Amino acid sequence: MIFSGSELLFFILGFLSCLIMIGFIRLNKENRLNWKTGSIVGLGAFLLMFCIAWSVSSVLEGEPRAASMGMVVFGMPALILMTLGLRLALKKN
């Protein structure tokens, strides 16, 4: 095996962080973010990353229930916050 599961996970997380940052920069350039929408989207993005990190790590350690619970506990609020934040941001103009 060239990369272990954890190494691959953190590489993908790094790539995703990069995409999220680009998204933030673009929204900011288009003047669509204020402190409120920015915080909601930011928190949602953080939770989404944490959800992926948690759930993949749980699968890697052989605890499938912890993985699915991770998706429910961290993934659901992440999606709600991201959707809400993006809708608010895109509705602005």
Place this chain on the structure above:
Amino acid sequence: MSNKDEKTNLGRRDFLKIGSAGAVLGVAGITTMPQKAAGEVLDKETKKAVIKAMDGFPVKVAPEYKPFRQRNTVFSRAVGGIDPELGAKARTFERFETDESRPGFSRIDWALHHGSWAVEHAATPGSKFGVPNTGWYSWQQNTHEQRANFLDLNYLNDERHEFASKKEASAIIKRAARHFKADLVGITPRNKMWDYEKHFVALNGQEIGWDQFPFEPKSVIVIGVEMDYETMATAPSYTVEGAIGEGYSQMAITAFQLSVFLKNLGYKAVAAGNDLGMSVPYGIAAGLGEGGRNGLLINYKYGPRFRIAKVYTDIDFVEYDKPVTFGVREFCKRCQRCADACPSKSIPKNVEPTMKPTHGGESWFNNPGVEKWYINAKTCFEYWCEGNNSCASCITSCPYNKPDFWHHKLVDKVSALMPGPVHSFMREMDIVFGYGDTFDKKAVKKFWDDKNREYNGY
């Protein structure tokens, strides 16, 4: 080109630029960054906020505390012929009884159990009952004249190696212990409070005083060997004996090799398992963890999922470790998962630790005078005899028993820094997330499952 298009094109170009820079950095990072360096630094720094070194023994000990007589352990009374009723029950333990319809109790699980214990049984017979001076745990320190041949492993080299400093001595001993497969090592001064007042040979019912010991020990090297997480998840069963027996066998190997290492440096040394002294207080003193509600030593990395061996030695030119705390006792007050999981109800549920037993039953096996949770070792042992295996549900169910993954370290750290009510929440989340289940048939199936395993190196 319209303003909008320009913006979009810029965005795409940016994306490509940043994306390729990210990829280059990522690849460069992976190849040039010292492996796990960032994670290790982060872990080390955050550990400082959570793990606190203590001056002196961190648990309250009453002035009237007396060392414990080994003949009063449940094993001694059961196997040493002191308590015939308990002895009769002990004779039913490890009876050949298998059931193919019960996961964890099949013929294969039975065989795994005995294969795992094999080294312990062959190399240190009786040591699991605390029998001292047996096999590799021999007290023999052969002088040059007594040396049987050049392979005499009890030979004590008469030329003593002098270390340059105490720090160096500790570092070398610990490095050697790690080489001999110790997962944890700590060094502490020998303390008669934690030694058995008298040794007890359960196989013939004889008591032996410390005057028979071949030298005056000055230090005790405490060794921890991890037990496998996946195997531990099968508790209680014959399968879980695989983890326990493997742990005991490794204890014998590691402690014996370290004792031979010390003897070759000219220091007297005796390896020990459950004999000579009580492993948990020695482990606390050597900085390997804190005492939990389940009566076990809870380590920062492995929780209670490890076994403890000791090496008594006359070297005292060493740097001793300090006891540590990282919030286990506070967490135990609210948690009580082990007490709920214990099939024989042998673990007390009183919130605060006490100076004497609270279980209300016989208590000759408890040694009062130390602030802790006193488990009922007799009902625990009776359950072992009835269930025909050594249970270990109190290890499996403990929230500190987790695989070595970043997210558990994060949760442990957050939990250690938070006040009591958060501990109750953490306990509930641990259950909801599916950790620490006992009597888990799926765990046995998973242990034997061939999926995703490779045995040939590729």
